[in-house]
Amino acid sequence: MTDAAIEVEGLTKRFGDVVALGGIDFSVPTRSVFGLLGPNGAGKTTAIRILATVLEPDEGRASVLGRDVVRDPDGVRRVIGLAGQYAAVDPNLTGRENLRLIGLLTQMSSTDISPRAAALLGRFDLTDAADRPAKTYSGGMRRRLDIAAALMPRPPVLFLDEPTTGLDLYSRNELWDMIRELVEEGTTVLLTTQYLEEADRLAQRIAVVDQGRVIANDAPSVLKAQLGNTVAEMGFEDDTGAERARELLARAHPAEREGSIVRLSTNEGPRVLIGVLRELDGAGLSPSTLTVHEPSLDDVFLKLTGRHAESTETTTDQPAAGRRRRRRGAAA
């Protein structure tokens, strides 16, 4: 039960000068969901591609159900399903034909292919569209077909690369339910996501990935406990006002200041805020802005790295570019 379905040790991958993975380690227990959480360009997709034998690592070792991805790629391919970031379905084939193609190419027995395809089309709400070319599908439908294709050969290990990006709320919840069902049936799932909420809802364990390294690896509850369940951000007129507010609040709560913003995380949410606001008002320090939200990937990053979670694709060695972009984003 507790043995690892996926083991990754010291995995590195470079593309020219860019270090996509700088030596990552993690292991995923069988019948669980493991989340790789990180911003764009953190190396999540590279890790999945290596595990799915699409890319070869430069150094390090990775295995799936005991099969080494470099020495026995064909063995790995027999036990995995991959749904990549771009819904990789053939636009000219119907939904049913797409599943049939994957069934044939995963060496399923011919008699098994049609009923399996029909069942998956039903399960993903695609029965009505099953015999239409996939190019007529909406983005969400393509996504679902892509994941159905990954599930065709009933793989014991499933890789989902940002599975809910571009899905509407309803489809996203459906997919979450489906992932939970798969795990109950015995599947091991490795998923990447940019959303803390998604990782929190699904995964038993989360590795936070930043610039090709794992910077935290814990149960979601542990990660969230460090952050509190609610994050309140209060904006003040100037830095000195903000600093005075931080000093005042820090006596009772973990509070941090960034410029004129004071950030407070708490486990008791709005109830604490009433007291906080009374206290600030009493000291003549009314915040000019106030936002309250669930902790996000950005909050995790701030906590762990002191930086905002940003795409590191182009900004690894040019921090100034990132700042410029953020300012422009804020103005827009």
Next chain:
Amino acid sequence: MSETTVADVAVRERPIAVRAVRDALAVTWRNLIAYRRVPQLLVFSTIQPVIFVVMFRYVFGGAISLPIRLPYVDFLMPGVFVQTVVFGALATAIGLASDMKSGLMERFRSLPMARSAVLAGRTLADLTRNLFVVMLMLAVGFLVGFRLHTDILGLIGGILLLLAFGYAMSWIFASVGLLVGDPETAQAAAFPLLAPLVFASSLFVPVQRMPGWLQPWANHQPVSVTAKAIRFLTIGPSPFGQASDVWESLLWIAGILLVFAPLAVRRYRRAI
């Protein structure tokens, strides 16, 4: 199609050779569906050679004088057949480049399928398409007065040679498609490659009238040689084609396959 061509085997473990054939046929089936679903692809790739036939037969043909007495259309049609399969090979490049761009190639690489199947399935589908288009062009040829001077065996031999040449060209363009990885670029990259092969050739005009410095190339480059070989097979021995051209064409086909098949396979291993 696949129901009839793919053997029913109920186990996952199959001998490597069986797997290679099954997987190649599955990918061929998938590629042929695209031609059925997007008939424009086929229509446009057929209309162009038809326009060439009409143009050369009725517009330029009168101005082109052959050094021996032979209806120009009998000289022209073998050239048009070759032109058709050469331009048709572009589909191989575009198809593979599209699969790379769409992420399908990445999915294929994560599947327990034969590594050869993506390229074999692509080129086999394009061979099938060529067979269809060549038959169509043959009908068009007979409609505008093309006549066989040899016998049916000569014609069949010519068609087989033509298809083999088209298949070899597919491997050149498979390498191009995998190299550029983007369908629009593949299309743009193909023309400078095709122009000297198609136009500095014996396809539409006899080489004898070209400037001396161009003649060696126009006489011996693979496209010309294949057109001459097919003229030999449909007209008989003449200044436009000898038995030796058939051998020379077969040598070119073998040479192209020997160079470009490994090249395409190597590119495929590196492509995502």
